[in-house]
Amino acid sequence: MSNQFSIEELLKLTDEDVKMSEKQKKVVEAAIEIFADKGFAAASTSEIAKKAGVAEGTIFRHYQTKKDLLFAIVMPTITKSIAPFLVRNFLQDVTKQNHQDLEHMLRYILENRYEFIKKNHPVIKILLQEVFFHEEFRGELRKVVEEHAVEKLKKLIIHFQEKGEMIDMPPETVLRMIITTIMGFLIGRFIILPDLDWDDEAEKEYTIQFLLHGLMKK
Amino acid sequence: MSNQFSIEELLKLTDEDVKMSEKQKKVVEAAIEIFADKGFAAASTSEIAKKAGVAEGTIFRHYQTKKDLLFAIVMPTITKSIAPFLVRNFLQDVTKQNHQDLEHMLRYILENRYEFIKKNHPVIKILLQEVFFHEEFRGELRKVVEEHAVEKLKKLIIHFQEKGEMIDMPPETVLRMIITTIMGFLIGRFIILPDLDWDDEAEKEYTIQFLLHGLMKK
Amino acid sequence: MSNQFSIEELLKLTDEDVKMSEKQKKVVEAAIEIFADKGFAAASTSEIAKKAGVAEGTIFRHYQTKKDLLFAIVMPTITKSIAPFLVRNFLQDVTKQNHQDLEHMLRYILENRYEFIKKNHPVIKILLQEVFFHEEFRGELRKVVEEHAVEKLKKLIIHFQEKGEMIDMPPETVLRMIITTIMGFLIGRFIILPDLDWDDEAEKEYTIQFLLHGLMKK
Amino acid sequence: MSNQFSIEELLKLTDEDVKMSEKQKKVVEAAIEIFADKGFAAASTSEIAKKAGVAEGTIFRHYQTKKDLLFAIVMPTITKSIAPFLVRNFLQDVTKQNHQDLEHMLRYILENRYEFIKKNHPVIKILLQEVFFHEEFRGELRKVVEEHAVEKLKKLIIHFQEKGEMIDMPPETVLRMIITTIMGFLIGRFIILPDLDWDDEAEKEYTIQFLLHGLMKK
């Protein structure tokens, strides 16, 4: 319980950024924009400095290497990416409720992650692009997901299956369907085709309906 | 109909590679390995040359620039990525059959793309990594998908919906669910977690079941 | 005679350091250590500041440039390096004595310079390392040596030669032998191989014997 | 005997340099000049390239780092610096002769090293300047001197002492006097004050006389 956080504590994590000096903030903003646009390897520190309106040396006062800058941007987002499962009572809250739990849970996760990616899509784009090239990202993701998300969700799935509400598939497979469907929507919506004319509320509803139909026992 | 191909013609596309000299093939193999491993921008032509066992200059005899080499590797795979829909009679074949059409179609597409990605996952990994950074890839993908896949599949979806077999959602949304679920499986299986101990036949079956449950009218 | 000093005045030169603030002293100490260790050009002011426990800017309050810091450290040692010959009565003192003068003089110089380098070897190491790269050091050395040491010593040599005690060689050559032999010992002892197990008293004696044998008329 | 060389073989070592391309030779020449002039740390590769008339990248085709360039220049000279003692029969040649052996040996060494430093003084200047900053140089010097020079010379010194020709001092101390006196002359002559008006033949003679007087038993 000691390494879990209340929503308030999680928000504090976000506000830590406030400690940054004005110039440092400018550097981070410019770096996010450029990393997202052309990728880490193709981004140059001189371009970042120019866009941030600082001298190139200023970047290296705050971040020892270009890679450190990338990590400082992406690493916190890796933790925050599983924020719903960091909430202390996530498991109990959901299981104590009635037969509509599954739907509630899916709606909660989708809505919550929708807002998260809506606010952070440039950094998440960077994460998606760079996760292949930096073992550190994969390691951190695996750690954070395995420690805080996988077990909780598998328990929930088994709980729903025992109540006879959910289709009989291995919990890992059900998990894959949930993640795939939700991320498929959000990545399509915010990363791949953000310029399409999305009716967000309708698509969220369809996504939930598709998941419920696909996962619930008839 | 003129820019559509029979299965035989598609296979010929694959065999075009045969025209390449021994050295050229080595270059392409080395480039695929290194691009997939560290990304286009972080790969150096000298490293590719060394791994291919050719001189640095040899690469540039066959490909004017490093980017040309990338394109020569990835572009054909973009076309092949929608191969099932390039087949002349795809639409007729499916719609002329009985009430098990939807399942047959999904099974056909999944099986076919499973084999494709199994054989080509390094190049597909490169495509996934680089599609964000090269407008040319996005343009080609959009063209090929819109011209050959989207319309056919939307017609099919409408056909199933009119037969009362498929859930009532906008065809584009149904398409998204199908693509998301199938690609979610294949990318997870071959690109993100290829080292997991997958029971492929079972997972394929679950994926089909999930799609059928999610998309069929009860 | 006006620019010559008594022993007391020379000591005062040493005590000038007292005027420095605590921080300034720390800077000088750190700079000596780092300049001696890695050379002036490869030493960074930030490293000096860190080792001295002051801010980077503090160095430049006391010394306008990094070179000024080097000069402030080394220049006084250039003067002190010929201290024995700065003593007002060096010449008279030696020539007024008996036939053992030569030996006395050599012992005096060797002993005196042995103590000097024992106390100041880090700065002398810096001087030896940097004298090639800074014309200012060569200029100051030449000035100080020519003005205060060469003429006195040449007169002494001629004096000993006229007394028939010393071998007939050009006085400059004799001077070279003396300097070479004494500095060869001291540099070997304190700069090049300080970690060897030296028997200092014996080696001093051998050095004197070698010089006497080599220079005295048989 | 296997790792010892005839004069001819040693000369071949020198001629190996011939394998270098024209541009590479230019780079080495420029680097020697600039390293000797301002020291390794203060020399810039762009300045070397400019003086050599090549592109900066050309330097790094032949030498992976600036330090490699320094080592390629200096390391062979470390070996050659003890060339006389690498000659197969150095020891026998000298000891088989008559009472004038000591003088012959000293004359041979002085003359030989005089010619060596006359030809190579820029590289030797670099070695003297950089030996303090690069453990690799000290290591190589120690190895080469201990393996090939020290033992041979100590045996010779003991041989002369047993014949009663040489003063009774520890052989290491005698060695120090010889090295100090010869190097003192050569370094003064070629490195420190090369612009003085030296009468080389006379100074060589004085140096030998001083050594003989200083070391021979009366």
Add this chain to the structure above:
DNA sequence: GATGAATGAGCGTTCATTCAT
């Protein structure tokens, strides 16, 4: 056709120095 030396622009990074606090 293949080579690999040569190029030079551009990279990430360091550094002595300045200056507002």
Add this chain to the structure above:
DNA sequence: TATGAATGAACGCTCATTCAT
């Protein structure tokens, strides 16, 4: 007086690309 963030020129080095052989 002392600080340390900020600067920007210069550094060592890499790279895609060219071209004489």
